[in-house]
Amino acid sequence: MYTNEQYRNHIRELQHYLRTLSLTDDRYPLIAVDGIFGSETTNAVKMFQQLNGITVTGTVDRASWERLLREYNQALLLVAATESISPFPYPGFVLKAGDKCPFVYILQIMLNEITAAFGSYVPLAVTGTYDPATVERVIALKCLADYPTTAELDRTFWDYLAVWYNRGRDAV
Numbered sequence: 001m002y003t004n005e006q007y008r009n010h011i012r013e014l015q016h017y018l019r020t021l022s023l024t025d026d027r028y029p030l031i032a033v034d035g036i037f038g039s040e041t042t043n044a045v046k047m048f049q050q051l052n053g054i055t056v057t058g059t060v061d062r063a064s065w066e067r068l069l070r071e072y073n074q075a076l077l078l079v080a081a082t083e084s085i086s087p088f089p090y091p092g093f094v095l096k097a098g099d100k101c102p103f104v105y106i107l108q109i110m111l112n113e114i115t116a117a118f119g120s121y122v123p124l125a126v127t128g129t130y131d132p133a134t135v136e137r138v139i140a141l142k143c144l145a146d147y148p149t150t151a152e153l154d155r156t157f158w159d160y161l162a163v164w165y166n167r168g169r170d171a172v
Helices: 004-024 039-051 062-079 102-116 132-144 155-167
Strands: none
Touching: 004 039, 004 062, 039 062, 102 132, 102 155, 132 155
């Protein structure tokens, strides 16, 4: 048997889809997701139908629902959080002076972005080698962050740099 709560959940789903569309296209009204198919939801459905060349009725038939699902899935691509990567080689990995690996390219790019905020640092050459200039930059940042100032870079300090990079130097 189709319960009242199931009915309200379906309306909430419809409202969520319409609300998501409003985040990517300001022609759609921003509606509440409350499980009530009232005038606000009816008007949003009408606007959706009008904008998508569907007969405007304010009710959701099969054609409206299928089109709404397609539009919602497209909107998700625009509003969804981007996937992050985890380039650190493996948990016990420790980068040592002189090491060469693709991971160092990412490290050097991050270090350039992080230290650009300080203004006094010369950009590092992005070489993929944990060279003396890169080691020096890591040690300088470790000093600023009150970390032990060794040349080695482990997962703990990598994660710290990642937060610094993602949020800016004020995250330290």
